[in-house]
Amino acid sequence: MEPTVSFFSGFTLNDLWFLGEAALRTMWISALSITIGTVLGVLFGWVLYEGKWIATLTVAPFLDIFRSVPLIIQLVLFYNFAPIVGLNLDPFASGVVILTIYTAALVANVARGGMEAVPAPMRRAARSLGMTYWQDLRHVVLPIGGRAVFPAWVGVALGVMKDSALVSVLGYVELLKASQILITRTQEPFLILTLAGAFYFALSYPISRYAATLERKWAQ
Amino acid sequence: MIEIRDLHKYFGALHVLKGINLDVKKGEVLSVIGASGSGKSTLLYCINGLEPIQQGHVTVDGTDVHARGTDINGLRQKLGMVFQQWNSFPHLTALENVALAPRIVKGKSRAEASDIARKQLGHVGLGEKLDVYPSALSGGQQQRLAIARALAMEPEYMLFDEATSALDPELVGEVLETMRMLAEEGMTMICVTHEMGFARDVSDRVAFFHQGVMEEIGPPAQIFGDAQSEHTRKFLANVR
Numbered sequence: 001m002e003p004t005v006s007f008f009s010g011f012t013l014n015d016l017w018f019l020g021e022a023a024l025r026t027m028w029i030s031a032l033s034i035t036i037g038t039v040l041g042v043l044f045g046w047v048l049y050e051g052k053w054i055a056t057l058t059v060a061p062f063l064d065i066f067r068s069v070p071l072i073i074q075l076v077l078f079y080n081f082a083p084i085v086g087l088n089l090d091p092f093a094s095g096v097v098i099l100t101i102y103t104a105a106l107v108a109n110v111a112r113g114g115m116e117a118v119p120a121p122m123r124r125a126a127r128s129l130g131m132t133y134w135q136d137l138r139h140v141v142l143p144i145g146g147r148a149v150f151p152a153w154v155g156v157a158l159g160v161m162k163d164s165a166l167v168s169v170l171g172y173v174e175l176l177k178a179s180q181i182l183i184t185r186t187q188e189p190f191l192i193l194t195l196a197g198a199f200y201f202a203l204s205y206p207i208s209r210y211a212a213t214l215e216r217k218w219a220q
Numbered sequence: 221m222i223e224i225r226d227l228h229k230y231f232g233a234l235h236v237l238k239g240i241n242l243d244v245k246k247g248e249v250l251s252v253i254g255a256s257g258s259g260k261s262t263l264l265y266c267i268n269g270l271e272p273i274q275q276g277h278v279t280v281d282g283t284d285v286h287a288r289g290t291d292i293n294g295l296r297q298k299l300g301m302v303f304q305q306w307n308s309f310p311h312l313t314a315l316e317n318v319a320l321a322p323r324i325v326k327g328k329s330r331a332e333a334s335d336i337a338r339k340q341l342g343h344v345g346l347g348e349k350l351d352v353y354p355s356a357l358s359g360g361q362q363q364r365l366a367i368a369r370a371l372a373m374e375p376e377y378m379l380f381d382e383a384t385s386a387l388d389p390e391l392v393g394e395v396l397e398t399m400r401m402l403a404e405e406g407m408t409m410i411c412v413t414h415e416m417g418f419a420r421d422v423s424d425r426v427a428f429f430h431q432g433v434m435e436e437i438g439p440p441a442q443i444f445g446d447a448q449s450e451h452t453r454k455f456l457a458n459v460r
Contacts, residue, residue, distance in 0.1 A: 119305075119307075121303060121305050121307050122307045122309070124270055124303070124307075125301075125303055125307035125366070126309075127270065127293075127296070128268060128270060128296055128299070128300075128301040128303075128370075129296070129297075129320075129321035129325060129369065129370070129373055130293045130294065130296040130297040130321060130325040130326075130373060131293070131321060131324065131325055132293050135324050135325065139320060139324060140309060143311045144309070144310060144311055147311060218311070220353060220355070220356075
């Protein structure tokens with residue numbers, strides 16, 4: 001009898017390295033999207049806060065679309081239809097674009113809430129000291145409102161980090177995609193998904209710990 | 221000098237100030253009394269341009285507050301204001317609360333701004349609380365912090381909008397004491413107040429507002445002893 005050909009091979013230390021690299025890619029795509037998305041989100045949040053009817057007609061519906069359509073649909077649609085309008089983006093860039101807009105849409109409402117949390121008399125007091133509108137915004141509204149909604153923002157950021165797993169459908173080898181590749185080869189889904197989960201946890205936990213420390217510091 | 225001429229203010233259809241004429245000279249302490257809703261707080265907001273006006277003029281040292289092209293942020297540095305709600309910035313220590321505006325509005329260095337803040341906090345009796353956050357201060361201390369914050373801009377006028385109304389009764393005294401000290405130092409002050417004792421003892425003149433009209437103005441002795449207007453007498457009889 002011929003020796004059987006082995007299609008599958010066991011989990012090795014190299015595979016752990018492979019997962020680690022993928023975790024770095026998850027971290028990278030998340031960090032980029034969350035950072036740019038937060039900046040844009042605060043900007044949109046300010047437009048919602050100040051813009052009144054103009055914002056209701058423009059920014060608000062645009063953000064609603066990205067908040068309401070499942071991320072996986074946005075990713076697939078964008079990745080496949082962007083080339084039609086001449087945008088040839090690789091899976092990473094497509095992922096960043098969609099995750100960024102998605103983050104911005106979520107952060108916009110958080111940011112608006114934060115700005116609304118600053119009482120009007122506080123702003124009047126700032127203006128009465130001779131501060132301009134922008135000084136008041138920069139030194140009073142953003143720090144006070146930012147602290148009020150910081151926990152909500154952390155929630156958004158951690159959510160986006162986990163949702164970045166969906167970029168795997170475009171073929172970008174981040175944690176989830178890397179796990180799928182290894183599962184196919186080793187046939188050990190239990191072990192590998194547990195490891196992947198541990199990596200996600202290792203990425204999230206320091207952030208939530210650090211956030212808790214900041215909140216404690218601000219609460220004094 | 222603050223000159224107010226034929227000032228009319230509306231909130232929508234509501235006619236809040238109905239043609240106010242008033243001059244406040246340098247060094248003068250004016251108390252404004254009257255029932256809630258008589259327009260006395262709105263008057264202060266109109267003086268430093270926090271509320272737009274619909275008719276008339278407010279002039280501070282010759283500058284029309286509401287004219288187009290007036291540098292309102294520059295003008296407000298002359299007009300310190302203390303509010304009923306003290307509005308301390310919760311994310312900053314007492315020192316930083318006071319140092320913020322001198323630094324970002326007047327462009328002072330961090331060290332200069334801190335020196336000013338230290339001096340003003342000492343002035344209002346908070347020299348021991350420099351690094352404390354407002355949440356750890358009592359209402360009276362926070363109100364004195366607000367006074368120090370306004371003084372740090374080296375204003376020429378101070379506007380007090382019911383500075384003691386939101387305080388627990390036992391904390392009113394320390395804030396009134398600080399206001400009295402400023403008056404004795406020669407600060408020009410307009411105090412909207414419900415503290416009749418303060419109005420009587422500290423002010424040079426007292427103005428009584430009734431339904432958007434300045435019914436009567438005069439020295440404390442006249443207003444409290446020999447009021448000309450029926451409304452004034454009625455109001456004073458009720459608050460005593």
